[in-house]
Each structure stands twice: as C-alpha cells, then as structure tokens.
Amino acid sequence: xxxxxxxxxxxxxxxxxxxxxxxxxxxxxxxxxxxxxxxxxxxxxxxxxxxxxxxxxxxxxxxxxxxxxxxxxxxxx
Numbered sequence: 586x587x588x589x590x591x592x593x594x595x596x597x598x599x600x601x602x603x604x605x606x607x608x609x610x611x612x613x614x615x616x617x618x619x620x621x622x623x624x625x626x627x628x629x630x631x632x633x634x635x636x637x638x639x640x641x642x643x644x645x646x647x648x649x650x651x652x653x654x655x656x657x658x659x660x661x662x
Contacts, residue, residue, distance in 0.1 A: 589615045591652045592622050598651070599644050603630055610644065613661055620656040622648060636660065 586594075596612045603610050608630025613623040624644065626636055633639070637660070645658035 588617055588652070588654055592648070592655065595644075595648050595651045596624070599647055602643070603639070604628075606630065608633070615655075617654065620654060622655055622658045623661045624658060625661055 592615050593612055596610055600610055603626070606629055608626060608628040610630070611625045611627060613625050615622055624640070625631075626633070626639070630636055630639060640658055640660045648655050648658050
C-alpha cells in the first residue's frame with residue numbers, strides 16, 4: 586500500500602468521530618518530503634475553537650501511530 590493510501594485510510598478511520606459532532610475532514614495533500622499531511626476541517630469543525638486539539642491531539646496521534654512515515658498533520662483553510 587502506498588503512503589497516500591495509508592493516510593487516506595486513517596482519515597476514513599477518524600472521520601466518524603468528527604461527523605458525530607457535525608463536522609468532517611478532507612485530505613488535501615500528503616507531503617512525504619516533509620513527513621506531513623495537510624487536511625481541511627469542514628462543517629461544525631471548521632473554525633471551532635477545539636479544531637487545533639482535534640488535529641494535534643486526535644488526528645495527528647492516530648496518523649503517527651498508524652503511518653510512522655508521517656510526523657505531522659497540518660490544518661489548512
């Protein structure tokens with residue numbers, strides 16, 4: 586499985602938790618050279634004061650655990 590497919594699988598894994606709060610997450614780009622994933626939050630998650638925690642405390646932690654080639658998840662607008 587290639588890197589982008591692994592990342593997309595993790596996005597699908599975390600998506601139900603965000604959808605449960607009326608939001609969603611979109612994979613924007615995988616940057617292997619930076620070991621980074623760029624995502625966009627949608628719905629109620631967009632602009633939420635907790636969005637940084639959602640990305641760093643939840644999505645990034647799951648991503649790093651499941652895809653060791655990734656060390657950071659960044660939020661883009």
